[in-house]
Amino acid sequence: MTATMDFRDASDRAVMRARERALSGARETATPRGPQRRGTAAAASGVPHPQTRDRILSSWERCRRHAVDADRLHVPHLEQHIDWDSRLLAAAAPVLDRVGELLADCTASVVLADAAARVLTCRGGDPAVVRLMDRVHLAPGFSYAEEAVGTNGIGTALAERRLSTVFGPEHFAEPLQRAACAGIPVRNPLTGRQEGVVNLTCLRQDASPLMAAVVRRAAADIEERLLDRYSGGERAALDAFLAAVRRTSGPVVLVTPTLRTANTDAVSLLEPQDLRQLGALAADLLAAPPGSRRQRVDASLRLASGPDVRARCTLIGPPDRPVGCLAGVTMPEARTATAAPGRTSAPQAPAHRPPAALPALLPGLAGSSPSWRSASRDVASACRQRLPTRVVGEAGVGKLALVRAAHHWVRPGAALRVLDLATTQRTPHVLARTEEALRDEDGTVVLRHLELAGRELTHRLEALLVGARRNRGAGPWVVGLHTVPGPGPVAPAAPAGPVPPALDSAVFPCTVAVAPLRYRPEDIRELVPALLARHGRGGTVSCTPAALQVLTRFDWPGNVRHLSQVLQQAARGRRQADLQPHDLAPECHSTCRRTLTPWEAAERDTIVRALHDTAGNREAAARQLGISRATIYRKIRLYGVTVAPARAR
Numbered sequence: 001m002t003a004t005m006d007f008r009d010a011s012d013r014a015v016m017r018a019r020e021r022a023l024s025g026a027r028e029t030a031t032p033r034g035p036q037r038r039g040t041a042a043a044a045s046g047v048p049h050p051q052t053r054d055r056i057l058s059s060w061e062r063c064r065r066h067a068v069d070a071d072r073l074h075v076p077h078l079e080q081h082i083d084w085d086s087r088l089l090a091a092a093a094p095v096l097d098r099v100g101e102l103l104a105d106c107t108a109s110v111v112l113a114d115a116a117a118r119v120l121t122c123r124g125g126d127p128a129v130v131r132l133m134d135r136v137h138l139a140p141g142f143s144y145a146e147e148a149v150g151t152n153g154i155g156t157a158l159a160e161r162r163l164s165t166v167f168g169p170e171h172f173a174e175p176l177q178r179a180a181c182a183g184i185p186v187r188n189p190l191t192g193r194q195e196g197v198v199n200l201t202c203l204r205q206d207a208s209p210l211m212a213a214v215v216r217r218a219a220a221d222i223e224e225r226l227l228d229r230y231s232g233g234e235r236a237a238l239d240a241f242l243a244a245v246r247r248t249s250g251p252v253v254l255v256t257p258t259l260r261t262a263n264t265d266a267v268s269l270l271e272p273q274d275l276r277q278l279g280a281l282a283a284d285l286l287a288a289p290p291g292s293r294r295q296r297v298d299a300s301l302r303l304a305s306g307p308d309v310r311a312r313c314t315l316i317g318p319p320d321r322p323v324g325c326l327a328g329v330t331m332p333e334a335r336t337a338t339a340a341p342g343r344t345s346a347p348q349a350p351a352h353r354p355p356a357a358l359p360a361l362l363p364g365l366a367g368s369s370p371s372w373r374s375a376s377r378d379v380a381s382a383c384r385q386r387l388p389t390r391v392v393g394e395a396g397v398g399k400l401a402l403v404r405a406a407h408h409w410v411r412p413g414a415a416l417r418v419l420d421l422a423t424t425q426r427t428p429h430v431l432a433r434t435e436e437a438l439r440d441e442d443g444t445v446v447l448r449h450l451e452l453a454g455r456e457l458t459h460r461l462e463a464l465l466v467g468a469r470r471n472r473g474a475g476p477w478v479v480g481l482h483t484v485p486g487p488g489p490v491a492p493a494a495p496a497g498p499v500p501p502a503l504d505s506a507v508f509p510c511t512v513a514v515a516p517l518r519y520r521p522e523d524i525r526e527l528v529p530a531l532l533a534r535h536g537r538g539g540t541v542s543c544t545p546a547a548l549q550v551l552t553r554f555d556w557p558g559n560v561r562h563l564s565q566v567l568q569q570a571a572r573g574r575r576q577a578d579l580q581p582h583d584l585a586p587e588c589h590s591t592c593r594r595t596l597t598p599w600e601a602a603e604r605d606t607i608v609r610a611l612h613d614t615a616g617n618r619e620a621a622a623r624q625l626g627i628s629r630a631t632i633y634r635k636i637r638l639y640g641v642t643v644a645p646a647r648a649r
């Protein structure tokens with residue numbers, strides 16, 4: 001083996017170790033500081049890129065939050081959502097042909113994806129890279145969004161809005177680690193929006209710094225050709241739109257005979273049906289007979305959230321030959337500017353009470369760790385905006401509890417319907433019940449255990465949910481709960497075989513990940529009294545500091561549900577008690593990570609009980625059990641039993 005190979009292997013191992021640590025949540029130790037950090041991943045591929053490490057760690061952080069599977073690839077197939085006649089594809093085709101020809105003798109393949117990371121087309125590449133791409137579904141119709149497949153040259157470039165190079169083990173999902181890629185967003189030169197990504201993929205041993213230069217050049221060429229595809233009228237309309245966005249704050253919508261676009265304020269502040277109403281006002285003005293068409297029209301608009309607002313539509317170009325129309329509204333909360341294009345001040349909208357601030361923590365739930373806070377805030381905010389949301393996390397972390405609490409806080413009195421796929425996965429039944437639930441405009445519809453839906457049910461649900469949103473506008477708040485495997489026992493209802501694709505981001509644009517309890521042990525102190533109050537039958541059962549310490553050290557493979565069961569068992573039959581360590585289930589006194597057989601669990605429990613009986617004295621416990629000292633020490637090590645001798649406590 002050559003010295004270079006040794007060096008590369010060592011660097012790969014360093015990246016893998018950093019990845020392991022990042023996967024286990026140890027972000028701070030995963031980033032060695034100083035020059036030693038620099039170039040480890042870069043050296044792995046022979047590509048000098050000093051920034052790679054920090055950016056890759058940030059991407060891994062995002063992947064962890066999205067509960068991306070690090071061991072297996074789940075590449076959603078979203079062909080039906082792709083616009084195969086898009087300007088991007090048409091503008092890019094000749095550029096990609098040229099790059100494909102250039103790469104004829106190289107091992108890399110060039111890939112174009114749209115703004116949602118869905119692969120549109122691939123060119124070039126030798127048989128080895130084509131085989132690899134086939135294996136990992138890097139092919140037209142499949143989505144390489146970072147939240148689905150983890151760190152990669154397409155999804156990560158879109159997430160970071162800049163050039164992204166990912167080499168070998170820097171990929172989050174293990175099956176992608178044989179590849180290296182460089183991707184860069186293609187921007188619309190008029191609106192500045194990301195239209196897609198152009199990416200080069202090769203086997204990681206073939207990676208070269210030139211990959212970044214090739215994709216930069218290709219993206220610039222595609223952007224130039226995109227500009228050429230706009231007519232003079234469209235360019236003038238887009239210029240007017242951009243000028244209006246710069247001049248004012250608030251929602252602005254542009255409508256031309258061939259284009260519809262909106263600024264970020266419009267997308268974030270307005271509901272879809274508000275956007276449709278505003279677009280319709282502008283389209284009406286454009287479609288009015290030339291003789292009666294006015295340059296500007298003011299109208300009153302009732303927003304989906306309740307208040308009436310002033311909307312203003314302004315033609316772009318003379319009334320007899322307009323090239324488009326701008327529409328804007330003055331939002332109730334907006335203090336300063338107006339979105340009405342073509343003016344610097346606007347009539348003030350009637351004063352409306354701003355919605356109450358979101359609570360820092362949702363009532364009825366315990367825990368205040370940063371990750372629990374952030375999940376609570378995100379779920380409450382999605383509930384208020386009725387943003388279709390996927391909540392992911394291990395079994396028993398509190399996904400349903402969070403959604404329930406957010407629903408009751410935001411929409412008290414409205415109906416909450418939970419359809420649990422663990423009770424039935426019969427497609428017609430689930431579809432009928434979902435359809436019925438979706439008719440309730442005000443409520444919340446929760447699809448629980450979405451991971452159990454097979455391929456057919458997933459696709460049918462997807463069509464139903466997207467269709468309902470398109471036809472009806474906002475409708476109820478739709479939430480999908482997705483239970484991901486953890487170290488705890490697998491639910492008996494879990495299907496055998498490969499996991500079907502989850503409902504994609506077109507159905508659930510928002511994803512909230514709830515962290516396992518072992519990553520937020522500080523919540524246990526608050527959860528224990530809250531859960532004991534549930535199980536203590538109105539009495540005053542509490543935990544001694546020693547018992548609390550045992551509970552805090554345990555890693556809770558079944559999460560909050562597990563903790564609740566242990567406390568329920570410990571509090572059973574008591575109305576008043578201070579729970580001691582020995583009142584807690586024996587499993588809490590062991591740190592063994594693997595799932596024990598029933599026989600092993602019984603053996604561990606017997607040893608824990610004997611140690612409690614003998615105040616932690618190993619010899620006395622061995623005598624009580626009739627086994628040798630050597631055996632009890634071996635078993636204590638095997639099961640990670642944590643009961644300490646009394647004097648050491």
Ligand SMILES: Nc1ncnc2c1ncn2[C@@H]1O[C@H](COP(=O)(O)OP(=O)(O)OP(=O)(O)O)[C@@H](O)[C@H]1O
Pocket residue numbers: 364365366367393394395396397398399400401402448481482483527530560561564
């Ligand atoms: N922060 C919390 N405060 C109080 N109780 C909680 C909290 N989190 C979870 N629980 C309780 O823990 C139990 C499990 O929670 P929940 O059913 O929401 O889990 P889940 O993540 O939806 O589980 P699964 O994936 O298995 O369906 C419930 O009894 C719930 O009330």
